Amino acid sequence: MAPERKTKPLSAHHAALAAAIEALIGEHEGMSQETVARESGLNLRKVNDLCRGQSNPTYLTLIKLTHGLHVRLAELMARVDEFYDQGTA
Numbered sequence: 193m194a195p196e197r198k199t200k201p202l203s204a205h206h207a208a209l210a211a212a213i214e215a216l217i218g219e220h221e222g223m224s225q226e227t228v229a230r231e232s233g234l235n236l237r238k239v240n241d242l243c244r245g246q247s248n249p250t251y252l253t254l255i256k257l258t259h260g261l262h263v264r265l266a267e268l269m270a271r272v273d274e275f276y277d278q279g280t281a
Contacts, residue, residue: 201245204276210245212271216261217243223261232260
């Protein structure tokens with residue numbers, strides 16, 4: 193279960209992206225926000241903001257993020273769609 197957030201995501205779409213990122217991190221042993229940041233070339237604050245739904249990422253940021261998460265952009269977006277459609281983000 194994800195920890196309760198102190199800040200609310202910017203929108204339901206941002207919340208769905210945050211949930212998808214957290215789910216992918218949780219599925220891989222040894223993966224953390226720190227490893228995603230290091231492997232993606234993004235700084236830790238940016239990754240943390242994305243995980244909280246507090247960032248409006250550019251296309252390039254999403255591409256970099258997927259490198260750190262070891263998934264294709266299409267897979268990340270499919271996960272986002274699932275969380276958004278379920279309303280569980």
